[in-house]
Every structure is written in structure tokens, then in C-alpha cells.
Amino acid sequence: MKDDAWQVTIGSQANRKVADYWQGLVDEGLVSGAPMYDQAWYTGLGNGDIATVVGAVWQAGVIKGGAAKGSGKWAVAPMPQWTEGGDQVGNAGGSATAVLDGCDAPEAAWEFAHWLSTDRKAFGALVDEAGLYPAAKDLLDLPQLKAGDPYFGGQKIYDVVAQASPHVNSSWTWGPLMTRTAADLNDGLGKAWAGKGTLAGALEATQRATVNEMRKQGLEVAE
Amino acid sequence: MTDAAAPADTRSSSEGATGGPPPAGSRRAPAGPRQRRRGSRSPLLFCAPFVVLFLGMYVAPIVYAAVKSLYTVRRSGLGLTPPTEEFDPFGNYGRALDDGAFLSSLGRIVLFGVVQVPVMLGAALVLALLIDSRSARGKGFFRLSGFLPYAIPGVSAALVWSFMYSPQSSPVNRMLEPLGFTVPFFDSDLVLWSVANIVTWSWTGYNMIIVYAALQSIPAEVLEAARMDGASAVRIAWSIKVPGVRGALVLTAVFSIIGSAQLYNEPVVLQPVSDGAVSSTFTPIMSAQSAIAAGNYPYAAAQSVLLAVLVGVVSFVFFKFTTRGEQE
Numbered sequence: 001m002k003d004d005a006w007q008v009t010i011g012s013q014a015n016r017k018v019a020d021y022w023q024g025l026v027d028e029g030l031v032s033g034a035p036m037y038d039q040a041w042y043t044g045l046g047n048g049d050i051a052t053v054v055g056a057v058w059q060a061g062v063i064k065g066g067a068a069k070g071s072g073k074w075a076v077a078p079m080p081q082w083t084e085g086g087d088q089v090g091n092a093g094g095s096a097t098a099v100l101d102g103c104d105a106p107e108a109a110w111e112f113a114h115w116l117s118t119d120r121k122a123f124g125a126l127v128d129e130a131g132l133y134p135a136a137k138d139l140l141d142l143p144q145l146k147a148g149d150p151y152f153g154g155q156k157i158y159d160v161v162a163q164a165s166p167h168v169n170s171s172w173t174w175g176p177l178m179t180r181t182a183a184d185l186n187d188g189l190g191k192a193w194a195g196k197g198t199l200a201g202a203l204e205a206t207q208r209a210t211v212n213e214m215r216k217q218g219l220e221v222a223e
Numbered sequence: 224m225t226d227a228a229a230p231a232d233t234r235s236s237s238e239g240a241t242g243g244p245p246p247a248g249s250r251r252a253p254a255g256p257r258q259r260r261r262g263s264r265s266p267l268l269f270c271a272p273f274v275v276l277f278l279g280m281y282v283a284p285i286v287y288a289a290v291k292s293l294y295t296v297r298r299s300g301l302g303l304t305p306p307t308e309e310f311d312p313f314g315n316y317g318r319a320l321d322d323g324a325f326l327s328s329l330g331r332i333v334l335f336g337v338v339q340v341p342v343m344l345g346a347a348l349v350l351a352l353l354i355d356s357r358s359a360r361g362k363g364f365f366r367l368s369g370f371l372p373y374a375i376p377g378v379s380a381a382l383v384w385s386f387m388y389s390p391q392s393s394p395v396n397r398m399l400e401p402l403g404f405t406v407p408f409f410d411s412d413l414v415l416w417s418v419a420n421i422v423t424w425s426w427t428g429y430n431m432i433i434v435y436a437a438l439q440s441i442p443a444e445v446l447e448a449a450r451m452d453g454a455s456a457v458r459i460a461w462s463i464k465v466p467g468v469r470g471a472l473v474l475t476a477v478f479s480i481i482g483s484a485q486l487y488n489e490p491v492v493l494q495p496v497s498d499g500a501v502s503s504t505f506t507p508i509m510s511a512q513s514a515i516a517a518g519n520y521p522y523a524a525a526q527s528v529l530l531a532v533l534v535g536v537v538s539f540v541f542f543k544f545t546t547r548g549e550q551e
Binding site: 004005006033034035039040098125177178179180183184186187189190191192193196213214216217218219220 | 296297298300301302306318389390391392395409410411412495496497498499502503504513515517518519
């Protein structure tokens with residue numbers, strides 16, 4: 001492993017295993033055709049057509065906010081594992097508050113960003129309204145993170161998240177051309193969904209396109 | 224010309240009556256009572272807002288993009304330092320002409336234009352002729368209702384159409400289902416025509432109005448003479464009206480060619496619900512956008528310049544070809 005070069009792993013053996021598993025679900029007709037965040041998707045979440053959503057913590061806020069009819073029918077569970085007793089967890093999405101180069105008042109902006117992510121009242125509201133989970137460890141005892149949620153049948157959903165969050169794989173990072181990588185992956189997954197190719201093929205094509213574009217721009221790639 | 228000059232003369236003489244003679248030293252226009260009262264700088268002042276906006280909003284970005292396209296982006300190592308740009312005039316162009324996704328996006332809009340533009344303009348011409356015909360009733364209603372889709376923003380129209388097409392919600396397919404078949408609007412072979420349908424729906428009425436306006440300028444005595452000679456309505460339409468609106472048809476065709484090349488709103492709106500049939504490089508502008516997503520602005524600029532040159536050449540050739548016989 002070189003320290004000064006990118007490792008592009010989207011087409012890795014491990015990802016291929018995930019893709020093949022999902023390909024099986026698709027082939028058996030177990031994956032909903034409703035485009036995510038489309039009205040049809042929310043309808044499916046509410047009426048039981050869609051039984052499972054794999055997502056990050058904020059997905060709970062999306063489901064709760066968009067599918068009122070699903071109230072009392074949803075619950076939060078840990079990610080399924082490949083090996084029994086495993087505790088592998090990944091991130092999906094996430095947000096950061098950044099101060100841009102050229103900002104007129106960087107100290108004030110930093111102060112605001114710090115307040116937004118560490119103030120108990122400010123972050124408590126974000127938990128309630130958006131289903132966010134704090135990165136600041138001091139906030140882990142927020143009362144909002146201990147309350148049962150009637151939408152999820154009174155489940156204390158953040159207890160599940162609290163167990164998972166220390167295990168998030170931090171050896172992985174978004175790539176430098178992630179927007180393009182995501183668009184390429186989207187194209188490939190779309191084709192696979194339409195029956196022209198496989199999910200694993202989409203990962204391989206995305207790997208090739210990403211490495212190709214990175215090298216064209218002069219970035220060091222060790223594959 | 225004489226009609227237009229008459230009221231102008233009346234106005235300036237009445238101004239002369241209330242405002243008195245022009246101040247001494249102002250230059251007199253060589254002909255008659257029309258005078259320039261504020262020196263020769265006022266035309267420049269009137270033009271200035273246009274010229275400034277034209278240069279700033281139109282010429283400058285084009286020049287900027289053209290210059291940018293001559294540089295290639297170079298990052299190094301992990302890319303943690305800002306990228307540099309190297310002068311390499313053929314780098315991006317060479318890459319674009321070898322880029323399968325970009326070339327197929329060009330092919331797609333050429334196919335789109337060759338089919339959609341004649342269909343749309345044909346429909347616009349027929350509708351305009353129908354509204355213009357002597358026996359037509361409710362002309363105002365049909366003019367307005369035909370034009371109405373144009374008043375709906377393209378993105379909103381595409382959203383509504385995406386609902387009509389979506390396998391989950393399509394009311395069209397729900398109605399067809401009992402008959403034993405449905406239309407796969409998002410099939411990868413059909414999706415281009417699903418997009419064409421939206422564009423045709425949006426723009427036929429607009430083109431119809433332009434053709435209809437041109438029909439109004441055909442002299443009544445020519446039409447009357449044709450009727451006196453016993454020409455049928457269809458014969459009049461074919462032999463007098465259609466040649467009479469030739470200029471309007473060429474104009475709308477050039478606009479439509481340019482519009483096809485700039486196809487963007489409709490496919491982008493359909494993309495997330497299209498089950499993968501609309502890729503992120505479906506049209507040339509989307510392809511340029513996808514270069515921007517990779518942080519490669521100069522490559523996006525090169526694709527845009529190639530598209531602009533292609534549209535310019537096609538429009539010019541089309542214009543020359545269709546107006547060839549007119550001066551003779």
C-alpha cells in the first residue's frame with residue numbers, strides 16, 4: 001500500500017459479494033421498483049409494499065417525515081452481518097459544516113459551525129427534526145437520544161445507533177471525484193435494473209471509469 | 224413605409240408647436256422636420272444597456288469557455304492541493320472526440336432532431352392552416368389552447384409527464400392494461416421518444432403561433448384570386464399558404480435545431496425515475512455537466528464548444544440550403 005496514492009475499491013471482491021447478493025434479490029423480484037424519494041416510494045413505505053430500507057440514522061427521519069401511514073409499523077434494527085456476531089457498519093451520507101476560503105469572518109463562521117454541532121439545544125433540535133446523530137461525544141447523553149419514538153412503536157431507536165456508531169469503518173473515505181463516481185455508479189445500476197448488465201458489472205465499470213478519470217487528471221492511483 | 228412615416232411627421236410637428244424651435248447649434252437632419260435634439264450620443268446611450276449585457280453575459284462567457292477549453296486540468300498525488308491547468312490546445316478536444324459517451328450523446332440529439340423537428344413543425348403547420356382556414360370556428364380558443372403548453376415551464380411539464388410515464392403511477396398504462404398491453408415509456412430504445420413527446424407537446428403551439436402570424440401576412444387579394452380561379456381550400460393551402468410561410472418555417476426549424484442540441488431539462492427530470500434508461504450523459508449538455516461533476520471544467524468547456532460549433536454549422540448549412548433559391 002502506498003500512502004500517497006488513492007486505493008479505489010468500489011470494484012473490490014468484498015463489494016462484488018454485496019452486489020451478487022443484491023443481484024439475487026433483484027432477480028427474485030424482492031426489490032421495489034419505486035425510485036427512492038419518489039412519491040411511489042413513500043406510498044410503498046406507508047402501505048407495506050416496502051418492508052425494509054437499508055439506510056443511515058437520518059433515514060429514520062425521512063421515513064417518519066414522508067410516510068405518516070407507516071406509523072407504528074416501522075422499527076430500527078442493526079445492519080445484517082456477513083459473519084455471525086459481526087459488527088461491521090458503514091456511513092451513508094453525512095454532513096459537515098465548512099468555512100470556505102475567502103470567508104469575511106472565518107472566526108465567527110467557525111464559532112457558528114462549532115455551536116451548531118456541539119450546543120445541546122441546537123443539536124437536540126436537529127435530532128428531533130431531522131433524525132441526526134451527533135459526532136460530538138459530549139452530546140451522546142442528550143435527552144432527545146434517549147426518548148422512545150411513537151412513530152417506531154415507542155422504540156428508543158437511538159439506542160440501536162449508539163451501539164453501531166463506535167464501529168463505523170473509518171479506514172474508508174469518499175473519493176476526490178465522488179460526484180462523478182456516484183453518477184457513473186447510478187448509470188450502471190440503472191442499466192442493471194433494466195436487465196442490461198449486472199450490479200457487479202456496474203461496480204466494475206464504475207471502478208474503471210473512476211480510475212481512468214483520476215489518472216487523466218494526474219492523480220496517483222494504486223488501484 | 225409611407226403609412227409609417229405619416230404619424231411620425233404629425234408627432235414631430237406637434238412637438239415643435241409646444242416645445243418651440245430646436246436650440247441653436249443642434250444639427251439638423253438633412254430631410255424635413257425630423258430633428259435630432261440631443262446630439263449624436265443618444266443612440267449610443269440607448270444601445271449601452273444592451274451592449275453591456277451582451278458583452279458581459281454572452282460574449283465574455285463564450286470567450287472564457289473557449290479559452291478554458293484549451294487547458295487541461297492537472298492534479299497531483301492525492302489531489303489535496305489545488306489543481307493546475309496546463310496549456311494543451313488539443314488535449315480536451317482529442318479526448319472528447321474519443322469519448323464514447325459524449326459521441327453517443329451527439330448521435331442521440333442528431334437522431335432526435337431529424338425525427339422530432341419535422342414532426343413538430345408539420346403538426347404546427349397543419350394546426351396553423353386549420354385555424355387560418357375560412358371555415359374555422361373558435362379561432363381564438365384554439366390559438367390560445369394550442370399555445371398554452373408553452374406557458375408551462377419545461378421542468379414542470381417534464382415532472383407531470385414523468386408521472387404519466389412512471390411504471391408505478393402511469394395513468395396511461397393503467398387505462399391500457401385492460402386491453403392487454405402497456406407502453407414501456409422508459410425502455411432504453413423508447414425513452415428518447417418519450418422525451419421527444421414532451422418537447423413536441425411543449426413547443427408545437429409556440430411554432431404554430433409563429434406560422435399562423437406569417438399566414439396573416441399573405442395578401443388577401445392573392446387568396447381571393449385563387450378562390451375565383453376555383454382552387455379548393457387544400458389546393459390554396461398547399462400552393463399559396465405553405466410557400467407563403469416558408470420563411471417562418473425556416474426560422475422555426477433553425478430555432479428547433481438549436482433547441483434539440485440544447486436538450487437538457489426534460490431528460491434530467493426523467494433521469495431519476497427512468498429505471499436507468501436516461502444516463503448521466505444522455506445529451507451533450509448532460510455530458511458536459513458530468514465532466515463538471517468530475518471537477519473537470521475545461522473538459523466540459525471543450526464539449527460545449529464542440530456542441531456550439533456543430534449547431535452553428537448545421538444551422539448555417541440548413542439556412543443556406545433552404546434559402547438558396549430565394550434571391551434568384
